[in-house]
Amino acid sequence: MDRIKIKSVTTLAEHWGALRQADVEYRAADGSLHHLKREIYDRGNAAAIALFDPARQTVLLVRQARFPALLNGDPAFMLEVCAGMLDGDDPFTCAHKEALEETGHAPRNVRKICNIYPSPGAVQEKVALFVGEYDAQTRQAQGGGLAHEGEDIELVELPLDEALGMIESGELTDAKTIILLQHLALERGA
Structure with a gap:
């Protein structure tokens, strides 16, 4: 300093x-x-959470419009893990809240993985990354985001191996999602 x-x-x-x-x-x-x-x-700090079903080896991702990607010549609709701004919440509370709002699931066995600065050369945002488990019993709501916040979120469930393949093929490009999916792959010993 x-x-x-x-x-x-x-x-x-x-x-x-x-x-x-x-x-x-x-x-x-x-x-x-x-x-x-x-x-x-x-724009503030954020939290993100990867939802994983260990019994079925699936992940629950969300697809939503991301205008900066479109301005960069890439598809606007990106697959991502659930994420949102802290808005006064602690990161753990935010991760739970975003999972419920975006997917309708209240994840269990949530654990923090790390903090990241996705683009530290120009963006001040720090993102706390979490992993949590979901299954049929964790479903509590419809999901899809909050309409009053302009969210229009599609839920996409994929086998973890397929999601990992989408990183290699370039179909999945969101940094927080890539980090969390690769973390899940390392945890299971892949």
Whole structure:
């Protein structure tokens, strides 16, 4: 931290999230001093949860529109694990809430895997990653997201091996989902 000093932070735009510009003084390893300006996007921290049925070796994913992917020339509808902004909740509570809202399942045996910064060069968001179990008994609601939040979520259940194959084929590109699916594969010894 002695090598980096934030001199100022200016808000450039604030709507769904905040775009800020940081004026940073950075001392390189060779001792030279650099003054940098960097834009940082902050929409808050989040939690994500992979739902896994160990008896059937399936995962329950969600498909929803992701406009930045579309702007980048990729398909807008992406397969992902359940996730959402903390909005004042702790990460564990958020993961449970998002699973119920998006899939209708109240997962059990939920455990935290790790925290990640999906794109630390420009995005301030830190995401807590969880794995939880689901089956017919954990279903408590319809799922599909919250209409008043503009969510239109499709549930997609896949064998874990098929979901892992979708990473290799490029059909599944969401970072948090890839990390959690690969974690499940490592846990089962694949």
